Amino acid sequence: MCLRQVDIKAFIAYSSIGHIALVIIGILNDQVWGILSSIITIYAHGLCSSAIFCIAYYSYLKVRRRRLIHTKGLLQVYPILSFFSLSILFIFVIGLMIFFRGVYNIFLYTSINHGVHSKYILYSVSINSSQYVSLIIHIFPIILFLKLELFFFRKKLSLNYKINALVLSYSEMNLISRFLHIKIIILHQQNVSIKQQLKTQYDDFY
Structure with missing residues (x-):
C-alpha cells in the first residue's frame, strides 16, 4: 500500500x-x-x-x-x-x-x-x-x-552500566547465598559434634 x-x-x-x-x-x-x-x-x-x-x-x-x-x-x-x-x-x-x-x-x-x-x-x-x-x-x-554519561558525571546512567550493575549484583547475591549455605552447613556439623560430645560425656559420667 x-x-x-x-x-x-x-x-x-x-x-x-x-x-x-x-x-x-x-x-x-x-x-x-x-x-x-x-x-x-x-x-x-x-x-x-x-x-x-x-x-x-x-x-x-x-x-x-x-x-x-x-x-x-x-x-x-x-x-x-x-x-x-x-x-x-x-x-x-x-x-x-x-x-x-x-x-x-x-x-x-x-x-x-x-x-x-x-x-x-x-x-x-x-x-x-x-x-x-x-x-x-x-x-x-x-x-x-x-550518551547521558556526558551530562551526568557522578552517576553513570548508560545502559551498559546499568546492565553490568545488575549482573554484578546478581553475582554478589549468588556468592552471598552460597557463603551462607556453607556457613549453615558448618554450624550444623558443629552442633551435631557438640551434641555427640555431650552425649559421650553424659554416658561416661553415669
Whole structure:
C-alpha cells in the first residue's frame, strides 16, 4: 500500500507501519534485549519522523507540489541534499515488513532527488541556514539519549552500566547465598559434634 502512494506526506506516514512492526516483534520476543530494542526504536521513530516531515515540507516549499513525480531531480539543483543519502547505508533488513520499509524509503529518496529535474522547481527559492539548523538539531536528542554519561558525571546512567550493575549484583547475591549455605552447613556439623560430645560425656559420667 505504501509503494502505491504518490503523495510525499502519505508516503512518510505509512513508514510508521514498519517501525511499529519492529516494536511489536521486540515486545513479543519477551526478552530484555527485545524490549530495550523496542524502546530505542520508539525513540528513534519519534526523532526521525519529525526530521523526515521537515525535509518533505522543505521540498514542498521548493516545488509547491507534494506528488513524487513533481519533485524529481532536487539533487541536481541542491547538491547539499546528497548528505542525507548516507542513511541508506544504515538500513538493515529484519523481516519482510522491515525490508519493504527500506524499499519505500529508497524509492522516496530516489524519486525526489534523482532524475530529470521538474519544471515546477522554484530556482529563486534557496535553502537557507535556518532549514539546515532545524535538521541538524535533530541529532542532539539522539546524543542526549545515547550518551547521558556526558551530562551526568557522578552517576553513570548508560545502559551498559546499568546492565553490568545488575549482573554484578546478581553475582554478589549468588556468592552471598552460597557463603551462607556453607556457613549453615558448618554450624550444623558443629552442633551435631557438640551434641555427640555431650552425649559421650553424659554416658561416661553415669
